[in-house]
Amino acid sequence: MLSINGLDFRYKNISVLKDVGIELHKGEVLSIVGPNGAGKTTLLKCIIGIVKQDKGTILIDGRDASGMKRLNLAKCISYAPQASPSRFPISVFDAVLMGRRPYIVWKPSQKDLEVVADVLRSMDLEDVALRDFDQLSGGQKQKVLLARVFAQETDYLLLDEPTSNLDLRHQMEVMEMISGMVKKKGMAAILAMHDLNLASRFSDTIVMLNAGKIFCTGEPSQVMTVENIRSVYGVEATINESNGHPHIVPVRPVREYRLSDN
């Protein structure tokens, strides 16, 4: 279990996260939603230790993350930032092999190579395995990034907007891969999401962040309400149900909406 308690983070004296608490159980997909600047990415970076929180604890299966070495942390939690182009040519295989870095000392073992090959096969990336990463389309790059995270074989995954810039089919594929892996291998994932419908469809739990604070937490149908969306996003929306998941249809921005005024 990943449990986050009373997390505070300030950047240059501006409070970015305030008293954030989250519990994530294995086998669960949790999405963090919220407007731009709500603190979604910062929260993920705090958990993975890229930035250090000012207050609060992060416990991974009962162990305090702040006391763990980066290398050991990398064997428990993996993180995929939003896809970024690399400046130097590297093959797709090599890019995924990076996920094995926490286990490699001098050279990758046969097992490392096989893990990478298996992940590539299961994600239909075999054909591009030896191609240059920079030559791939945005959707394929995102899949490769995801493949790297899977190759890392950690119990917990943190994914920052895994579906941004993807077409409809790639969005569905990526989300299905994530929830499929989580259910199959008993992992747990935290996703920072912009697309409320995808988040509702694929998550067990949704955390709605607003201005660094948790506005509400719960199952998708509990969180995705007309009132919540109005006060957090400042948008009038109607919510239908389709296939048992809430489906949000934004109508128009609220007129007298002011940011962080709640």
Add this chain to the structure above:
Amino acid sequence: MNNISQQYKNLTGRKLSFIILLVTVLFGVALIALSQGASSLGVKDSFAALFQQTGLAHAIVWKLRLPRIVMAIIVGCGLGLAGTVFQAILRNPLASPYTLGIASGAGFGAVMVIVFGGGIYSEYLIAGNAFFFALLSSFLILGIARLKGFTTETMILAGIAIMFLFSSLSSFFQYMGTMEQVHEIVFWFFGSLSKVGWKEISIAAVMILLPCPVLLKWSWDFNLLSAGDESAKALGVNVEKVRMLGIVLASLITAGAICFTGVIGFIGLVSPHITRMIIGGDHRFLLPASALVGAVLVLTADTLGRTLWAPQVIPIGIVTSFIGVPFFLYLLMKKRREYW
């Protein structure tokens, strides 16, 4: 047998054979270099002289030609390595000992000792001072990058500023120096391998070879840095440490490559690029291969420099650019699809 991982192994094998090819080429060029020179000593005689204990041939080979060849190889390796490391840790394809002003810093340190004199320990002083000023410039770059962000533009602009600063400081020494000192400095600025002996070689070799095991161990971390700081950190890389120590080691290598031979431009920038175009960006192979490419380039340039217009010797700094620039432009124009 697993299909993709087998294919990947084949690819890795080809990268390895490229390195072996480079070693062979380097050896060949070294043999040719050994047989060329002002005195008419052919391939066979010079090779035989390698194993003689006395005689004129022995003196020519061991005192004149071999030190030059060995130094050319060491310097080329050093520049190729330093360039690769700077490019990796600053995640910047334009980084090199020269474009970052680090070579100019090292040069200034060396010139300073040449002008003020170092007495009997002058070799060590030159090397030490070159390292000190190389380190100073690297930390300036790193500090500026920390404050203003690791963008290509910031770092290269800062590097150019530092390069000008140290170049003009060196010129100032030149202006203030005696005729004799001026001659020595000018000579140094052209880049020359003709004044090195075994003592200088051993100092340079230590400065260049000592960091190699660490750098090779870090080749994974260098690969990860190219995926971005955040990914690297999340994968367990101690980014700050690798970057800090990497800069120190690359500065040591730069100082070692430059302090006795002067300005041999451009190798540090192009060797990594040439190598990357051929075998790709995996630092496990890129580091050794780019060192070897640097060595081949410098040795070829020096051999041409002293044979083309014999008995006149064209300074190596000039020849490297004559050979390196067209070759690099050719590779640049040839569109890269895959790297093999």
